[in-house]
Amino acid sequence: MKTELTIELGSSFIRIYKNNFGKIVDEPNVLIEKKDSKHREFVAFGNDAKEKIGKLLQDERYIFPVKEGKIVDYNACKRILDFFLHGKIGSKNLIKKSCVIVVVSCGLDVCNLKMFQNLFFEVGFGQVFLVPQVIAIAKQINQAENDADLIIDIGGGKTEIAIVTNNMIINGFAINIGGNLMDLGIIDALKIDKKIIVSTKIAEKIKINVASLYSSDTSLTKIWAQDISTNLPKTVTISSKDISNIFLEIHQVIMNAIKALISDVSMEIVTQISKRGVFYSGSGIVAGLEKYTKLEVGIKASIINSKGESAVLGAMKFFDNYSVLNTIAYKLN
Numbered sequence: 634m635k636t637e638l639t640i641e642l643g644s645s646f647i648r649i650y651k652n653n654f655g656k657i658v659d660e661p662n663v664l665i666e667k668k669d670s671k672h673r674e675f676v677a678f679g680n681d682a683k684e685k686i687g688k689l690l691q692d693e694r695y696i697f698p699v700k701e702g703k704i705v706d707y708n709a710c711k712r713i714l715d716f717f718l719h720g721k722i723g724s725k726n727l728i729k730k731s732c733v734i735v736v737v738s739c740g741l742d743v744c745n746l747k748m749f750q751n752l753f754f755e756v757g758f759g760q761v762f763l764v765p766q767v768i769a770i771a772k773q774i775n776q777a778e779n780d781a782d783l784i785i786d787i788g789g790g791k792t793e794i795a796i797v798t799n800n801m802i803i804n805g806f807a808i809n810i811g812g813n814l815m816d817l818g819i820i821d822a823l824k825i826d827k828k829i830i831v832s833t834k835i836a837e838k839i840k841i842n843v844a845s846l847y848s849s850d851t852s853l854t855k856i857w858a859q860d861i862s863t864n865l866p867k868t869v870t871i872s873s874k875d876i877s878n879i880f881l882e883i884h885q886v887i888m889n890a891i892k893a894l895i896s897d898v899s900m901e902i903v904t905q906i907s908k909r910g911v912f913y914s915g916s917g918i919v920a921g922l923e924k925y926t927k928l929e930v931g932i933k934a935s936i937i938n939s940k941g942e943s944a945v946l947g948a949m950k951f952f953d954n955y956s957v958l959n960t961i962a963y964k965l966n
Contacts, residue, residue: 636722636731639948641766642710642749643941644699645789645812645916647679649717650945652952658717659942664696664709665689673708678716686834701790701809702738704748714756732760734951734958736944739765739795740807746963762962764951766944767805770914771797773947774937781905783891783932787917788941789813794890796898796906800961804898808890810883812917815840818879829858829869843873844880846921880919888929895930907932916941 637652642662649658660679667674669692676693677685689695698709722728737749746763753761767784774782781798789812795805816836823829823836831839835856842854850873858869891911895903910933911926918939926934937943951958 635760636727637733637949637952638722638731639734639736639769639945640753641736641941641945642699642704642714642752643788644697644701644791646941647713647717648942648945649721650942650949652949656942657721660717662697662699662713664698664713665693666696666709668692668694673712675709675712675716678713683834687832699790702741702788702807703745704752707748707752710752711756714752718756728757729759731758732762732952733758734762734764734769734948734962736766736769736948737763737963738791738807739767739793739802739805740791743965747965750965762951762958763965764948764958764962765795765802767793767795767797767802768800768961769944769948769951770912770937771800771947772950773914773943774912780909781902782909783895783906783911785887785891785911785913785915786944787811787887787913787915789916792887792890792915792917794887794894796894796902798902800957803902804894806890806894808886810886811915812837812840815844815879815883815917815919818883819876822876822879823858823871824861826875827858827869827871828861829867830861831856831858839871839876840919843871844876844919845873846877846880846884846919846925847873848877850874850877850920884919884922884925885929888926891926891930910934912937914938914941914943 639650641648647662651657661683663682664675665677665682696709698706770784783796786793791807792810793807796803816833819836819839843852852873855870860867914937923934
């Protein structure tokens with residue numbers, strides 16, 4: 634019996650799930666490379682690489698092989714896939730007998746889609762299906778026939794916004810806003826307002842602990858930072874209000890994108906969306922998003938999954954019907 638896998642090779646995470654089993658890999662999509670090696674030498678992958686943030690040796694550098702949903706370092710993508718697949722799945726012969734659904738951004742052009750397809754064939758898969766991420770997420774919410782749902786996935790490098798019905802995208806696009814931009818916004822704000830320097834790892838911790846769209850949120854988190862005036866480390870308490878403007882600005886862009894999308898479809902679709910609401914997924918979700926959406930757009934909202942798993946979990950359901958899978962997968966010559 635062949636192994637069936639769903640894989641997301643995203644800007645922030647690599648996720649590999651096995652049908653009828655569950656999670657195999659859910660780790661940061663980052664590698665550490667030796668700078669001056671004659672043949673590219675990677676010395677750490679995923680969690681091991683992320684743990685070394687701020688602790689690199691002089692001859693090492695970080696490699697983020699996917700940015701804004703696009704492959705920017707093909708060889709690094711191949712190496713991290715090889716590392717996890719051969720470590721978790723087994724021999725090349727087993728991988729060759731496996732079928733994989735790869736969830737990808739709905740905004741990719743043919744050139745970028747072919748790059749994903751070629752990558753997974755080159756890694757050794759015998760059967761590769763590329764499925765739009767938002768369609769896979771819609772499958773996760775058990776969308777009934779003829780339902781039209783507004784799906785929004787806030788990832789690390791970008792946000793996917795689309796209206797999906799009957800395993801098809803009626804209208805949709807991606808914007809280059811996600812959790813990574815939020816982290817950079819925190820770094821810049823603290824540098825200006827608090828006169829401190831924090832790493833991306835600390836910025837991510839702040840985002841997870843206190844980022845909020847609630848105006849009354851009083852959450853606090855204590856961090857280590859570098860004082861700009863003395864260059865010495867010190868502990869600093871950061872509140873939700875210290876970073877609230879960053880998240881309001883970023884989410885206002887997302888709200889404007891939702892309004893633009895809704896204004897471009899029929900009243901029948903808008904009515905259905907108004908009844909069913911907006912469905913959010915992704916690792917970039919922050920507290921208060923549902924209430925903020927209702928306030929700004931006038932439509933109720935719900936969170937499907939804030940761990941970013943919705944696409945790979947939804948994609949697994951297509952293994953129940955290969956004829957449907959063949960219909961929705963991108964057709965590339």
